[in-house]
Amino acid sequence: MNTFKIALVLVLASGGAMAGQTNEKEQAMAATAALGKALKAELVGAMQSGGPLAAVEVCQSRAPAIAASVSSKQGMQVSRVSSRNRNPGNAPNEWQAEVLAMFADRIEDGEDAAGLTWQETANVGDGAEYRFMKAIPTDGVCLACHGTSLEPAVADVIATRYPEDKATGFSQGDLRGAFVVTKKLETE
Numbered sequence: 001m002n003t004f005k006i007a008l009v010l011v012l013a014s015g016g017a018m019a020g021q022t023n024e025k026e027q028a029m030a031a032t033a034a035l036g037k038a039l040k041a042e043l044v045g046a047m048q049s050g051g052p053l054a055a056v057e058v059c060q061s062r063a064p065a066i067a068a069s070v071s072s073k074q075g076m077q078v079s080r081v082s083s084r085n086r087n088p089g090n091a092p093n094e095w096q097a098e099v100l101a102m103f104a105d106r107i108e109d110g111e112d113a114a115g116l117t118w119q120e121t122a123n124v125g126d127g128a129e130y131r132f133m134k135a136i137p138t139d140g141v142c143l144a145c146h147g148t149s150l151e152p153a154v155a156d157v158i159a160t161r162y163p164e165d166k167a168t169g170f171s172q173g174d175l176r177g178a179f180v181v182t183k184k185l186e187t188e
């Protein structure tokens with residue numbers, strides 16, 4: 001094979017990989033949107049019918065189930081992580097913590113948390129994994145349970161259910177955490 005052909009093959013191969021990532025990204029965006037929407041609907045419903053106290057219960061019992069159901073529907077693993085997590089099960093692993101730190105830096109530099117995304121394709125074991133993260137900003141409605149001054153009854157129930165809670169003290173616009181999407185890729 002001459003040099004030109006090798007170069008052409010490389011260009012085609014990387015073009016193919018990029019096209020693949022675009023497709024994965026669309027799927028990942030759809031998966032995070034679906035999870036975000038389902039969680040918000042559940043949260044708003046619970047807040048309206050029972051106030052924040054009842055909604056804590058819903059967040060605890062329903063959030064993991066909703067994430068599992070969205071994951072199986074979308075064919076990708078979708079979850080939420082935060083460096084200041086309420087549920088210790090939502091602590092980030094090493095690469096997720098790095099991306100969260102990068103998001104936090106970018107917000108400090110003036111970027112809007114709502115638009116931040118990141119993706120990569122990583123080699124894991126004998127295959128590849130597509131990884132996507134999308135920042136979750138703190139919104140006004142979040143402050144009842146993640147803000148600086150919680151109703152005493154809400155603070156009590158959170159302290160009882162989450163003795164290691166790190167998820168208060170946020171202000172509107174702060175990075176609350178991120179959606180994480182992963183997908184094992186077929187090896188060719």
Ligand code: HEC
Nearest residue numbers: 052055056059060063080082085086087090142145167177
């Ligand atoms: C009614 C109280 C309540 C409100 C309001 C609320 N949350 Fe939460 N949040 C919780 C609870 C409880 C958990 C822990 C859920 C679990 O056990 O998986 C949680 C967990 C999370 C997590 C997962 C990471 C972690 O800390 O464990 C994120 C991200 C999050 N909330 C974001 C938000 C955002 C964004 C809003 C506003 C749109 C919001 N929350 C509003 C109670 C609340």
